[in-house]
């Protein structure tokens with residue numbers, strides 16, 4: 158998802174990584190053979206930079222993505238839903254951690270990445286800049302947002318960079334639970350009272366467009382994706398993924414009894430796929446430019462937690478240091 | 493009491509509900525009152541801890557506090573489901589449709605999160621208390637309570653470890669962390685006493701009428717003081733003495749922030765009475 162919003166990997170140069178012709182040739186060979194690059198392998202600078210950007214953006218998205226749903230943990234309407242929601246938000250924190258670790262294997266430490274996040278310099282998926290005013294939004298986020306994330310992420314399980322691909326395998330398993338849980342929330346609402354059904358439909362109306370935009374701009378407007386595809390850190394084009402997603406959604410919406418808010422959706426016999434209408438890309442660019450509903454709130458909240466917790470992290474570091482010194486001293490005595 | 497409920501088989505609230513329905517058996521009224529206390533303790537603390545998810549000092553702590561909150565809501569659901577069987581109520585009826593005076597949690601569970609030090613001190617006291625309690629409740633003559641406790645005690649053991657580790661880090665970390673954790677001890681410790689009080693329910697009903705169903709809270713104080721004192725000593729922190737809060741949580745008397753906590757927790761369920769989710 159983060160990748161789709163346009164990372165610019167830049168020109169394929171060897172950069173400061175140096176590398177002789179043989180190394181470059183070997184890298185190209187691995188790419189051509191769809192093989193895997195591991196942290197100790199030589200890689201061109203631009204590839205490393207593109208990966209750090211993509212993986213850290215993805216990590217930030219997981220971390221910021223905890224907030225819109227965290228908003229309802231305190232108010233979940235049944236204890237079972239509360240437990241499921243807590244577990245889900247906690248899963249997202251775990252995803253963030255796996256991904257920061259993967260990015261760290263490329264030589265960028267977590268503090269640096271976190272600093273970029275809380276100073277507003279790093280990107281994260283724009284979808285998390287929408288508010289969650291109703292409980293049904295917990296259903297829509299699971300069904301549509303986690304659903305779109307799965308379509309984006311399943312191909313990344315085969316990403317050319319080993320630690321990234323492996324992190325994605327673990328993450329995708331959990332995302333598919335999240336999607337099913339979101340679907341179940343909506344299903345319970347649709348089987349409930351009129352007011353509950355209205356709540357579900359209204360929520361899907363708000364989330365459908367933004368969820369489809371998670372795949373990024375139309376291919377014609379997304380020149381940067383080409384390099385990522387050549388490097389096998391992106392496998393399908395934005396439009397291909399979006400199409401797949403809609404093809405998956407339509408039958409599920411029928412089961413739910415929910416209407417997808419696009420009157421142009423129609424089965425295309427020839428393409429064996431659903432046609433869909435245009436999306437409001439002005440809105441997309443507004444949010445991307447920082448003028449979404451919650452951009453400021455999301456960053457502020459993370460910064461507050463981070464800065465407010467500084468004394469705690471400092472205490473943990475000081476304690477660890479003292480423990481290590483004590484252990485050293487004990488060892489010195491023995492020796 | 494259905495004999496089919498055995499340790500390990502009655503762990504989830506769904507299982508408990510199913511088996512109670514199967515056997516047509518319900519919790520005796522006094523046992524239900526007791527289960528309600530334990531359920532309320534766990535649920536209210538879980539509600540408090542859930543706030544930290546996405547607000548903790550580091551992501552690892554978002555996860556750790558979230559884990560504790562999840563364990564606690566699991567225990568709460570089991571206790572409340574069992575308690576509710578006595579009155580024909582579900583866990584959600586009890587969680588969402590009771591008013592402040594009907595809640596039976598001890599006050600320490602509902603205390604505001606405060607800063608991280610307050611949250612840790614509260615957790616430290618509570619998890620050492622719950623560990624002592626559950627490790628005896630596994631021998632309860634009530635098989636459902638025993639089964640719930642058997643699962644809970646293992647999880648609470650981890651909560652003990654987590655909070656004790658933090659007590660050491662904060663106590664021996666920096667000047668600032670030491671100051672904060674000592675303040676938190678001063679603020680939270682007055683509420684510890686209530687955990688160890690026997691009352692009418694324990695004395696007259698559970699211990700005498702139903703021999704060995706409940707654990708007498710006063711008997712837990714000594715082992716608690718011993719273990720907690722050891723950690724505080726290691727952390728080089730002073731054991732607070734003197735101030736004791738009046739308490740009353742078991743009788744439905746709650747602290748200032750409790751009404752707001754309930755308002756948040758119950759708002760949606762009460763907006764749509766009769767709805768299923």
Ligand SMILES: [Fe+2]
Pocket residue numbers: 219248249252328332
């Ligand atoms: Fe995730």
Ligand SMILES: [Fe+2]
Pocket residue numbers: 249303331332335
């Ligand atoms: Fe997810």
